[in-house]
Amino acid sequence: MRSVDTAIVWLRRDLRLADNPALNHALEAARRVIPLYIHAPEEESPWAPGTASRWWLHHSLDALDSELSRCGSRLVIRSGDSEEVLRAVIAESGAGLVCWNRLYDPATVPRDKSVRTMLRNLGVETASFNGALLREPWEVEKEGGGMYRVFTPFSRRYSPGDLEAPPLPAPEKLPAVRKSIGSLSVAGLGLLPGVPWYQSFDDYWQPGEAGALLRLDDFIERGALLDYGTTRDLPGQDGVSSLSPHLHFGEISPRQVWQAIRHASDEALDQGSGDAAERAFDYLRQLVWRDFAHHVLFHLPETASEPFNDRFRDFTWEKDPALLEAWQRGRTGIPLVDAGMRQLWHTGWMHNRLRMVVASFLTKNGLIHWLDGARWFWDTLVDADLANNSMGWQWTAGCGVDAAPYFRIFNPVRQGERFDPKGDFVRTWVPELAGLPAKHIHAPWRAPASALKDAGVRLGNDYPEPVLDIARSREEALRRFKAAG
Ligand SMILES: Cc1cc2nc3c(=O)[nH]c(=O)nc-3n(C[C@H](O)[C@H](O)[C@H](O)COP(=O)(O)OP(=O)(O)OC[C@H]3O[C@@H](n4cnc5c(N)ncnc54)[C@H](O)[C@@H]3O)c2cc1C
Structure with a gap:
């Protein structure tokens, strides 16, 4: 028995048809269903999707629209304040129900509460679910x-x-959305960055x-x-x-x-x-x-920007724009760190082991604030996720819940020898060093001149000298972290 004529499914970070409880509920409750995506990045401030995430979102919305069209429906895309857009679509469609899958971020929780109140005041039913x-x-x-x-x-x-409950199957057919319900095109949202540095992402991903x-x-x-x-x-x-x-x-x-x-x-x-x-x-x-x-x-919503551990509240981090830039560009002179940062730049993704190594290098050897690293990840990762990113950075920097203790400082040379023993990963992302044998590839500054010459590497020319001394910076970090506690 249908409870309303028309329902809106407010899609956010649930861009799928299968196992989508909000969509499923709307289909059971209404004769007509409007799949709606509202582009409102300012509502997620200060963590609105970064550049790489916008690339992903663009293609994901395109893919969802195609899937919906295949099933006889389409994606309605609007831009603007979520409450205003919902009010407008309700006025245009006469929808009596709005369904969504819940989000848990500091910005979306209060926004969604306020939307729910607004809808109830309008006399529109709401239903929300766990889909994430x-x-x-x-x-x-x-x-x-x-x-x-x-x-x-x-x-x-x-x-x-x-x-054990089996996932909900994807609907095979969906009711058509009336032509009078207007929509922007995905391209009209302007999600793709102006500088096309993301072009190589196509080789790695199918959003x-x-x-x-x-x-x-x-x-x-x-x-x-x-x-x-x-x-x-x-x-x-x-x-x-x-x-x-x-x-x-x-x-x-x-x-x-x-x-x-x-x-x-x-x-x-x-x-x-x-x-x-x-x-x-x-x-x-x-x-x-x-x-x-x-x-x-x-x-603890404040942990997106505040250290979980109070000991770090007044910790003095270094301001070193040159070091930060060398790290961002994959030009620190430490091969494993550079390989990870270049993998990130070219693919929009980085292996978890590398995320820990590069984050430890920046925050512990470099003593640069974990938020500077977290923001760079936020902008360049296609999987940038506020919960995982904040926890990953705080964990590695030593100030998070269940954190790596301050004295656990990843040595990027030993990490390379252990987890990339043949140097294949470094050779893929740092081709300047491809000719070096495995025993030197993780610390080219220690390689004998003859090995460098045979590999055609001139340190400081073809590949940078290390931006910092790993052993000395480690000692300094230990001294500073200990003093802070
Ligand atoms: C500094 C730092 C920053 C990070 N930032 C992010 C981020 O922005 N977004 C993100 O999704 N993950 C982040 N992670 C966690 C982890 O690195 C990635 O989830 C993982 O590398 C993704 O690759 P995968 O899908 O192949 O993982 P798999 O190893 O295949 O794991 C499967 C899934 O489990 C989850 N997962 C795996 N490891 C973790 C973890 N340590 N914490 C939470 N969830 C995990 C992910 O959803 C992942 O897709 C971060 C870790 C660190 C150390």
């Missing part, structure tokens, strides 16, 4: 109540047997729901899932899923991923792989980290 997380931030609480600040006890509330499903299938089919525990730390190998931008934009739900992984591990178990479930849990644990990051940001 395995468990919502308030669902996982300590025994006596209250949030978790440490991951391990938080994660104990999840088990591989959780979340949209179909691209997300392909990525997930490929991760399972190539057997990476069952090796994840051993290869996830090796940036030169294809050991991770690269699902992060798809998850961020909601082109696939974490529940879909969870179920597909569980299914694949059951199949492996049937085929005699006795520890398949445990190995799959290594991967599922990362989805729980994602929930944990959202749990923390929801309960």
Whole structure:
């Protein structure tokens, strides 16, 4: 029984048809359904989508519009204040219900509350759902109540047997949207940056729901899932899923991923792989980290810009624009750091091991504020996500919840020797050093002159001398962090 004639599905970071509870509810409740996207970046200030995210969003909206059209509908795109746009579309369509999937960021929570009040005052029904997380931030609480600040006890509330309810299927047909409901084109939003530095992203990504499903299938089919525990730390190998931008934009739900992984591990178990479930849990644990990051940001919204640990409130960070720029451009003279930063610039994504290495280098060896690094990531990552990015930076800088202690400073040379032992990853992204043998590639400044000559490398010419001394900067950082505590 339909409860209203027309419903609006207000799509935000849930740009998919399958396992979309808001869309599903609208289809059950109404005869007509208007899929609406409102472009209102200022409402997410100061963390409106960065440049790389806008590239992704442009293509993701295009892909969603095509999928909707295939099913007989279309995406209605508007720009402006969310409340005003919703009021206008309700007036044009007579919609009696607005549905959405919830967001948890400091800017979107109050905005959505205010939208709900406005709609209720208009006499319009509202319905909101969890479409983005395995468990919502308030669902996982300590025994006596209250949030978790440490991951391990938080994660104990999840088990591989959780979340058995199957994901909702994608609708095959959708009701048409009346012609009179006007829409901007995706191009009309002007999301693509003026300087086309993002062109190489096309070689790496297929934004949209179909691209997300392909990525997930490929991760399972190539057997990476069952090796994840051993290869996830090796940036030169294809050991991770690269699902992060798809998850961020909601082109696939974490529940879909969870179920597909569980299914694949059951199949492996049937085929005699006795520890398949445990190995799959290594991967599922990362989805729980994602929930944990959202749990923390929801309960402590100030941690997007303030240190979680008070000890760091008055810490004096260095202002060193030259060092910051060398880091951003991948020209620090430390090969592993440069390789990671160039991977980021060319692909809009960086391997997790590298994210930790480059963040530790900037904040600990360089003593540059973690927010400077977080802002650069925000602008250049296609998966920039406020919860994950804030937690990742604070964790590495040592000032976050469950953080790496201040004395844990990643040595980028040793990290390279351990996680890129043959130097393949460095050779891919720092081709100037491609001719150096593995034993010198992570510290070319220590290589004998003959090795450099044979490889055709003139340090300071073809490739920079290190911008800082790793051992000395480490000592200085330890002294300063200790004094702060
Ligand atoms: C300094 C720093 C900044 C980061 N910024 C972001 C960010 O802006 N956006 C983002 O999605 N992740 C961020 N991460 C977390 C992590 O690096 C990425 O999620 C991961 O590298 C994405 O690659 P993947 O999809 O192949 O991950 P996989 O290894 O395949 O993991 C699967 C999924 O689990 C989640 N996940 C994995 N690791 C983490 C983690 N440490 N914390 C939270 N969730 C995780 C992601 O959604 C990921 O897609 C950051 C980490 C650090 C150290």
